[in-house]
Amino acid sequence: MQRNQGIKRAQFLAGMASAGLAAAVLPAGRAGAAPPGPRHHGVVYTVGAGETPGTAFSTARMREDIRVIRDELYADTVDVTGDGVERLTATAGEAAERGLRVWLQPTLGDAPERDILEHLAETGRFAERLRRHGAAVDLSVGCEFWLFVPGIVPGDDVFERIRNLLDGTVDPVAMQRRLDRFTAKAAAVGRSVFRGRLSYAAAQDDEVDWGLFDIVGIDYYSYFPHKADYVRELSRYLRWGKPLAVTEFGTCAYVGAPRTAGMGWDIVDNTKEPPEIKGDLVRSERTQAAYLLQLLDAFAAVDVYAAMAFEFVTPDAPHRPGDPRHDLDMASYSLTKTLKDRPDDPASGWHWEPKQAFHALARRYRSARTGRPRTR
Template sequence: MRKTKGIKRAQFLTGLASAGLAVTVLPAGRADAARGRTGRGGPRHHGVVYTVGEGETPGTAFSAARMRKDIRAIRDELHADTVDVTGDGVARLTVTAGEAAEQGLRVWLQPTLGDAPERDILDHMAETGRFAERLRRHGAAVDFSVGCEFWLFVPGIVPGDTVLERVRNLLDGTVDHDAMQRRLDRFTAKAAAVGRSVFHGRLGYAAAQDDRVDWRLFDIVGIDYYSYFPRRADYVRELSRYLRWGKPLAITEFGTCAYVGAPQAGGMGWDVVDYDKEPEEIKGDLVRSERTQAAYLSQLLDAFSSVDLYAAMAFEFVTADAPHRPDDPRHDLDMASYSLTKTIKDRPDDPDSDWHWEPKEAFHALARRYHAARTGHRR
């Protein structure tokens, strides 16, 4: 989501999970006999992640006018029925959520302020949740998520003043995981309490695949999912373990990058950019392949169709700060993004340049599937 020195929040965490640095999921609560089964017809809601933020350059700063066009495209061209509005900035989050609700979309509203004092994060969460409750009371279809992967993005859980420092500490093996888990549990309980105090609909949280979470605190189990298997049955088997709590399961992120081999890299698909170079450049001799990205997302949707899911939301609609350079593969940062669209700048070397997006093959693949889902069952 919001980038930190060029690397996305979701990419950091899923990379760490794939490296075996996350803790093990433990069961909590009893399975409800009415849920927790596979073969129930797939996701009830099909959506996409839409990230709001300040932007890394003047040219990619948040624009309400651009956002409104994007939300219409999510509804009318991607045929999604749900949008995960995430990022930081209460004003950006609420105007985007309000627009999505006005256009008839289900909203998963998820504030993700990071690298800020705990009190500021909770206040930001509460203010966003109050708006979600106002939407709900006015009849909008809205779920509220208190955030995602707190153990990496909330200071004080893992040692380090910034995301990058916390990542280094985790990779160096200097973290006391038991102490980390205690601090994580404490903050997660606080966040759930804040969420409950301001929002009276379904409350959720988005965790990495191997996070240990007390799901009794929430109504919806949310998982950011970046596994790769050669067989559909392996996905179904892995996903079924998240149904053990007897609660609705939302895949809050799924996706991959647009180059050959990206799905096999799992959550480390982003790690092909040298961010120390100016300008940033792709490492090695990657082969761009929108078909690879589209095929992987289609494969996941096939697997999801055999699991009882509340929602599945592709990561992500657009990544404005990773532009596509068709004539310059070394600087084609879009290859390393998870976006369903490619950002095209009018003046590639100008940070103030205007830009537009164009759909990738993955966009069209999801649009076909989402259109069939929307016309094939009731919301």
């Protein structure tokens, strides 16, 4: 997951019928061989509160984004993640109304365990209501708990925990014990409120008891020069005999970003005001797009159940054309670039424009949509 950020339409339409959802968006598909790609192809959509008044959550903006995800990105799945039960449920409801498969993943962080589990329970109850109304929905109990749940790894926030891990100041045995305990709690809460398929978004090297879940979920940020290396690594996640969902994949838009193995966001000097990009990096949307397509090819080879590109938009990492030192979008994994009307005003309005990665995925996703019969 990208780390450079500080980390009510909540009811599904009562009259929605299962048959209506099934026919709402996707064509039935053509006969013949399906194009390469996961069975479900999607994007992560984060519903945080925003870091500034100008980037606060907007229901109207969210609805338009969900329309674009369906009609212009040609995704069939949206990974609705972030915190705030009302934001999560409003977005999941909108996606389901538009016929999209919903991967609903609450990620309340840096809060007491009790609050995190209650946040999960409330979100899971809504997911169950969607499921009962016929929506295609999977519930993930969270993302990389060692990073977001206090007490598993020492540190007051996400950044301190990452530093402690990188510095080797963490007791791995104790960390694993605490991680296992909380993961089991979260799985139990998920099961208690949701009757559909349950998952969790783990980091690549996490040790997880996948017996607790129906779908193996992995945030995947590896870099290899050859497709065969990806296939070899991904295949190890199939040993549990369960569907594999790539719950995040992507990279940033600068030369060399894919080689950072998920740390591409760590190029911002936040001690400066305004924050600056470190070094003399070269912006390259082409690099980002090529990496995404490379991974999709690998996912096809191991029959991945679902893959969600990280992420649709990152409002708090604006692009500054002509100002590479302050082009925070270079540290973003977003498929779109945020452009502020008034770059130095926290309350400024903004809009996004598609990057090359957006167009590359749209072409691939459109091919998958028109060539593959829809499955549930």
